[in-house]
Amino acid sequence: MSGSRPMQTMAQPSIDFIQPEKQVATRSMTIGLGGGVALEWYDWQVYGFMAAFLSPHFFPSNDPVVSLLGAFAVFGAGFIARPLGAALLGPIADRISHKRVMMIAVTVMALSSFLIAILPAHKDIGTLATAALVILRLMQGLATGAEAGVANAIAIELAPPGEEGRYLGLINGTFIMLGSIGASLVAFLVSAAVAPEVMREWAWRVPFAVGGLLGVLIFFLRQAIPETLIARAMHHDEMSRVQKTTGGVWKALWNVRLSLLAVILVIGSVQLANYTYNVGLPNIANGVFKENSTWVYGILTLMGFCWMVFSPAIGAFADKIKPSRAFILMRLLLIPAFFLTLLYSHQSLLTYAMVMLVGGAMVGCNMALYNFIATTLMPRTVRTTGVALGYAIGVTIFGGTTPYLLVWLQREDMAWMFPIYGSLVALLSVVVYQIAKKRGCIYVGE
Known part of the structure; x- marks a missing residue:
């Protein structure tokens, strides 16, 4: 019949599966996964928050904007490694072990952050300092390229039936913002505790060291998480058997290439907005307009706290009205959020606060949903690889370039182009998602 799915025979369980039944997350599992x-x-956000302070140490220049652009170029380089990490580790997770790949990713992230904290500056070892910084950021990119996909694959399998939106809102909204808030809060506390010249000289290293130490704690918390390659598909999924080869994973992913494109745009659009508000605007405030950094980080922390509090409610709202409807409604809110950035064109802490809290609230509504929506677009047999690769490509193309583009356009007096660009990407994500939905590419929640 036209438009209907072909009948598939459910594959019988095999020794490739680790768990015979779906498990629902316990509190310790949730804390380990979300932590x-x-x-x-x-770890990822700390670099963005500290870019204005570390830039003179690794990209010395008489022009602070040039130094900042150098730091943002390295920020973008880290994103380039994310698709490679997804391509290398995603199929391993889908074939062998979700949990092992997740543990590797979090270890590499934390170790890289700690090494950045103790890395000698340009004045000590010259260009080797810059090269080492680039290598460490590439390592972090490789790790996070896999982490996003595998964490979502585990979360969707551990979510209580019928509450996938609420649970992923908790994991990918509340806990994401807990990490982001933690980074901005540590930056705020360090900035408030030391003199400005101390912050510029060495105290910017402290948040990186904190991230490295936290990694040890999270490693042990994640031991409670089970393997989630399960024998019985939880959702209407025509592919229920774990792929035996990497080639099989890529073949299956090619068959759902429209879903992959939708994931790229769903994630890329919101990450464009996220890095505008979490990295671009705060660094413009600190590095270009020379606002009081303690207040800048304080406002950033308040914005993140608001995101964290209402994320589960946004997820529950999506469960109630259908994820597709909630996604379209929230995604359209990004358009005014992008245009609000034009108001912050000169030094004014009050304007900065207004833009961050009002526009940031619109971005936060999308941050609560985007990982859930992306996960619904992938069948479970390639869910880790599909979400990880789509996430990595989307965040690299759109998110990683955002801070650099925002600062560069403002410097060239073309700031008006940025919200137009962001709005077009947001609208494109809605269009492609709708096409994928009409072609039956939604696997959870509809």
Whole structure:
């Protein structure tokens, strides 16, 4: 029949499966899973928050904007490694072990953060300092390329039936923001505790060291998480058997390439907005307009706290009205959020606060949903690889380039182009998602 799914025979359980039944997350599982997600975001965001302070140490220049652009170029380089990490580790997770790949990812993230904390500056070892910084950020990119996909694959399998939106809102909204808030809060506390010249000289290293130490705790918390390659598909999924070869994973992913494109845009659009508000605007405030950094980080922390509190409610709202409807509604809110950034064009802490809290609330509504929506677009047999690769490509193309593009356009007096660009990407994500939905590419929640 036209438009209907072909009948598939359910594959019988085999020794490739670790768990015979679906498990629902316990509190310790949730803390371990969410804590690792939080640490990933803490370690990744700390670099963005500290870019204005570390830039003179690794990219010395008489022009602070040039130094900042150098730091943002390395920020973007870390994103380039994310698709490679997804391509290398995603199929391993889908074929062999979700949990093992997740543990590797969180270890590499934390170790890289600690090494950045003790890395000698340009004045000590010259260009080797810059090269080492790039290598460490590439390592973090490889790790996070796999972490996002595997964490979502585990979360969707451990979610209580019928509450996938609420649970992923908790993991990918509340815990993501816990990590981001933790980074901005540590930055706030360090900035408030030391003199400005001390912050510029060495105290910017402290948040990186904290991330490295937290990694040890999260490693042990994640021991409670079970393997989630399960024998029985939880959702209407035509592919129920774990792929035996990497080639099989890529073949299955090619068959759902429209879903992959939708994942790229669903994630890329919201990450464009996320890095505008979490990295671009705060660094413009600190590095270009020379606002009081303690207040800048304080406002950033308040914005993140608001995101964390209402994320589960947004997920529950999606469960109630259908994820597709909630996604479209929230995604359209990004358009005014992008245009609000035009208001912050000169030094004004009050304007900065207004833009961050009002526009940031619109971005936060999308941050609560985007991982859930992306996960619904992938069949479970390639869920880790599909979400990880789509996430990595989307965040690299759109998120990783955002801070650099935002600062560069403002410097060239073309700031008006940025919200147009962001709005077009947001609208494109809605269009492609709708096409994928009409072609039956939604596997959870509809």
